[in-house]
Amino acid sequence: MALKCAPIWVCSQTPHSHLGTPDLGSSRGGIVLDLRPSKWECYAFCASAQRAINPVEDEKPNTPGVKTSRTGKIDQAQDNVSSAFHKDLNLLPKPLSKTDLSPFPDAGSNMRVAFQGIPGAYSEDAALKAYPNCETVPCDQFEATFKAVELWLVDKAVLPIENSVGGSVHRNYDLLLRHRLHIVREVQLVVNHCLLALPGVRKQEVKRVLSHPQALAQCEMRLTQLGIIRVNADDSAGAAQMVASSGKRDMGAIASARAAALYGLDILEEKIQDDDDNITRFLILARDPIIPGTDRLYKTSIVFSLEDGPGVLVKALAVFSLRGINLSKIESRPQKGRPLRVVDDSNKGSAKYFDYLFYIDFEASMAETRAQNALGHLQEYAKFLRVLGCYPMDKAL
Numbered sequence: 001m002a003l004k005c006a007p008i009w010v011c012s013q014t015p016h017s018h019l020g021t022p023d024l025g026s027s028r029g030g031i032v033l034d035l036r037p038s039k040w041e042c043y044a045f046c047a048s049a050q051r052a053i054n055p056v057e058d059e060k061p062n063t064p065g066v067k068t069s070r071t072g073k074i075d076q077a078q079d080n081v082s083s084a085f086h087k088d089l090n091l092l093p094k095p096l097s098k099t100d101l102s103p104f105p106d107a108g109s110n111m112r113v114a115f116q117g118i119p120g121a122y123s124e125d126a127a128l129k130a131y132p133n134c135e136t137v138p139c140d141q142f143e144a145t146f147k148a149v150e151l152w153l154v155d156k157a158v159l160p161i162e163n164s165v166g167g168s169v170h171r172n173y174d175l176l177l178r179h180r181l182h183i184v185r186e187v188q189l190v191v192n193h194c195l196l197a198l199p200g201v202r203k204q205e206v207k208r209v210l211s212h213p214q215a216l217a218q219c220e221m222r223l224t225q226l227g228i229i230r231v232n233a234d235d236s237a238g239a240a241q242m243v244a245s246s247g248k249r250d251m252g253a254i255a256s257a258r259a260a261a262l263y264g265l266d267i268l269e270e271k272i273q274d275d276d277d278n279i280t281r282f283l284i285l286a287r288d289p290i291i292p293g294t295d296r297l298y299k300t301s302i303v304f305s306l307e308d309g310p311g312v313l314v315k316a317l318a319v320f321s322l323r324g325i326n327l328s329k330i331e332s333r334p335q336k337g338r339p340l341r342v343v344d345d346s347n348k349g350s351a352k353y354f355d356y357l358f359y360i361d362f363e364a365s366m367a368e369t370r371a372q373n374a375l376g377h378l379q380e381y382a383k384f385l386r387v388l389g390c391y392p393m394d395k396a397l
């Protein structure tokens with residue numbers, strides 16, 4: 001009977017909880033700030049168990065090499081032996097290799113990656129840059145990309161997180177916390193915005209332009225120069241499609257050259273963004289974390305909140321500099337549902353401060369002792385701490 005892999009995946013989906021490891025993150029927060037290396041080994045064990053199942057799936061009823069008795073029946077003793085030991089050495093489970101654990105598996109064949117928008121969106125470009133052979137799956141909202149992964153409809157989701165001109169995509173930081181997916185990779189994409197319009201339209205005719213708010217913000221100066229009114233759309237490719245189907249000559253879109261080709265629009269101006277070097281950083285999210293290594297440069301993303309007290313943020317950040325770990329990004333977000341912290345100073349009455357969550361990216365792998373020690377140290381000041389993912393740094397543009 002063919003066995004299915006599903007139980008193993010369940011195991012690897014929560015590699016820590018099934019061993020009863022306390023989750024030091026939030027109750028929903030998943031990840032695992034468990035600094036013991038055995039946690040990662042546990043995940044490897046699950047993956048190897050999954051592979052061990054495959055030979056059974058392939059087994060044929062009349063496997064060559066199974067001897068029959070002189071009566072023609074399957075020799076019971078022989079059969080017992082053959083079920084205890086595999087008949088074909090090639091069918092034995094193979095040890096995991098570096099490629100199995102690689103965060104870049106075979107360019108993504110058979111992989112489905114969810115992105116927000118419709119074909120031609122920059123997020124789709126990012127998915128294809130990460131996994132050139134993947135199947136991209138459009139979603140109407142960012143939240144839907146998370147759900148698609150959680151419901152096993154796709155393998156991964158791609159999420160824009162910051163842009164060199166427009167800054168952070170704040171809502172997506174909140175989504176990272178609300179869901180329990182793991183960051184397994186980052187992708188930096190050069191984003192060259194184009195002004196698109198119906199075929200034959202001249203630039204002076206365009207009075208309104210549609211695009212994703214982030215894309216419009218990245219073209220702020222040029223659009224002001226041109227005196228064009230901005231209109232928000234769900235994504236840049238969606239904007240191009242709307243212009244194409246509207247038939248309106250005074251309506252333009254800010255989108256990629258690929259979107260222009262897909263929806264049959266003319267490019268009136270290329271590189272319309274305020275900064276020539278316009279780069280968006282995307283995160284790739286998956287149900288399972290990758291096993292971090294030290295074979296290349298890694299980045300780790302965390303989120304934490306802090307105990308009250310003077311200088312606690314300075315102390316929290318010092319845990320990294322003390323160990324020579326560089327911080328590449330810090331972002332603070334108000335704590336939803338608990339925005340204010342009341343500080344009671346009996347002499348002067350009580351004061352109220354905003355309560356924050358801090359998102360930090362630091363340049364070290366969770367496989368390094370210094371990173372593990374830094375997080376152990378950070379726990380002394382943190383009320384809450386969660387590792388969002390440890391993944392290879394993208395240096396290619």
Ligand SMILES: O=C(O)C(=O)C[C@]1(C(=O)O)C=C[C@@H](O)C=C1
Nearest residue numbers: 121122123160212214235236280
């Ligand atoms: O509208 C798109 O095409 C997107 O993929 C969204 C998005 C974003 O949200 O930042 C992605 C990259 C660019 O920075 C502009 C827009």
